[in-house]
Amino acid sequence: MAVADIRRPENINISQVLRINSFSLEDGHIFYYIQVTFGQYYWQCKRRYSEFKTLHDKMISDHRVDSDLLPAKYIFGVKNEAFLKKRQVDLEVYLLRLWHHLRQFPSALAEFLDFHLYEIHFVTENLCKLLQRVEQEGGRDSFSFTPIQIYAINKRRQLPEPTFGSSDKGRDFGHLLDFVHRLKTVKIVGSESLLGTSNIVENQLPLDLMIFKSAEHLTLDQLRTTELSGLENVRATVRVLRIHRTLQTLSVLLLRDADGWFAQDDAEYPRCLYWQKIVVADFSSNRIEVLEPSLKLLNNVEHLDLSSNQLRSLDHLNRLHNLQKLCLSKNYLAELEDLHAKLGNVQEINLSHNQLQTLKGLAKMYSLESLDISDNEISGVAEVQHLRKLPCLAKLNLTSNPITLVVDYRIKILACFEARANEVNLDGSPGTAQEISHVNILMALKKSQTSAIHLRKRPSDVNVTMGSPRSSPASPAPGHAVLQPTPSSSTAAT
Amino acid sequence: MAAPPAGSTNAPYNYNYIFKYIIIGDMGVGKSCLLHQFTEKKFMSDCPHTIGVEFGTRIIEVSGQKIKLQIWDTAGQERFRAVTRSYYRGAAGALMVYDITRRSTYNHLSSWLTDAKNLTNPNTVIFLIGNKADLDSQRDVTYEEAKQFADDNGLMFLETSAKTGDKVEDAFLETARRIYQLIQDGSLDLNAAESGVQHKPSHVTRPLGTGEQPEATGKSCQC
């Protein structure tokens, strides 16, 4: 793609740019395969004779091209190999002549050759067109780009050319640049595969984000951090950063432009390297295995999403003093030793879809208000006992854990929170009146219970007696069993 | 050592306000003992170092209003400095403690004060506490000197003993009174998330177990 200034065709050897390589019969039609080559890049498009004809008609009317230029349609007889070979050559000559003949490169020809997909002038012109439509619809401040579009804008920006080629002012490149500068929400979706019929891999193109001068929300999906530049701007404006399917470590992004600073440095980084503005950082769906000291560069982050990564441990999160919400679902976390020593004043943690067997490490996360541990391997009520001292916990999700199979599961879990049982929303619903009254009875029983009572009854009997509140608490009612932290998961229905 | 409200006999939910406190200061100055003395009215003679953070609550009364104090007791050890910094956020009161028998803990106050000023909001009430006042014979910092420091920096100040309990109540209560005063004269915005104060109409919580309203399970982060 790229490159030479196609508006001054005398500067390039057209015959090296344009070739018709072959033809083939598909669905009863003959297609000619045109290859366009600019430097190291090329692409192919296939066109029927009738499409040549349509192009030609437009060239005649719009650009006063000689009507004899196109080889005539062959009307009679069999389209044999020799004929088609000759036609292939004639059509190639036609295109070369056409190109040569024209002083300006018209959009119709560009489109015929798929320039709007692969060549910087026409990629940007195409964007301008899109933009016109957007503005007719009332405008917007968000937009999704592909790397080639950004590459084209950046290249085009640097060309010593007027900002518009066609007479249509709506397609003024300056207009596009202004639009891009003012965008608040930007998404860039890359790709590792070949672009269309070309040999261009979009993710290999340099990706300079400098043009997004006002972006507050930036989403990067499936890109290569090694091609990223212009991050100063991102640091200056972006508040919500989302990066997916791109990162193996956070440092490759956070220290991308930090020459000489390394991920493992625990030294103080210079002020300018901090991503001060970022409040929401969503790095879900990457392949992050460890968290490095450079995490502290996100010093103002309040909401951090690391779900769907490959974390086995949690490190350096203590540097995020403003962190309030942490999403760690779908990682490989099996234990959380003394989480409160690693993590500060966090209100909400999502640990769903991990491999947790114990909740011990959460026992002192006193700031927690909401905890999601669904889809883990928690099996005993004793594990939930670790949470009973969390004074602010109002939402707990334990669904899809073995523990939910325990008899009287909800009552036993709510009972862990004693007097606060009615403040805790369990698995999406608060305790019902019946559940809470059961819990209250259990508490009353517990209070009057002497330590020497031995219990052998199955806890499944509880429901039978629960209907009578304040039943003589001293008697060893069967309900007592519920009060015991289940020593093993023996009560779990398997 | 933390004393969660759960199970306490007087209805634990009957309060009008929640005030968040943070206790800061060098290791070993007696932060955890102060908290314990305040919530349990007992002295712990062999208190382990705090790991990360501890927590305690107590309901007090100021001008006829029931106020629940939510107290975050931070670790003084340097290695937890990063973790504990996050607890300054949204604190309505900060108790900054030194040990009157160890001058170094007093000398470090300026660094604690810097953190407190930087990480809390401008209305956070900072109360300076010189603890271990019972050990007067080993005194290393005079009352006058610390009082001067407090005045220079606009802090409230008391010397306490977590051991005897002397002045411990006063420190916690005076902080609350000052916060309540800030609410009354309008300089503390109750609606601001970072004010460290929550107002609750009394008889607050959901009536026992009328839990039918199916709270939306839709979590805010879609993961």
Ligand SMILES: Nc1nc2c(ncn2[C@@H]2O[C@H](COP(=O)(O)OP(=O)(O)OP(=O)(O)O)[C@@H](O)[C@H]2O)c(=O)[nH]1
């Ligand atoms: N004599 C006397 N000893 C005290 C007093 N307060 C605390 N101590 C003792 O000082 C030691 C440290 O007290 P802690 O409350 O654990 O200190 P801390 O500030 O919480 O320390 P970290 O948790 O490490 O930050 C303990 O051995 C206490 O018994 C006091 O008022 N008088």
Ligand SMILES: [Mg+2]
């Ligand atoms: Mg302590």
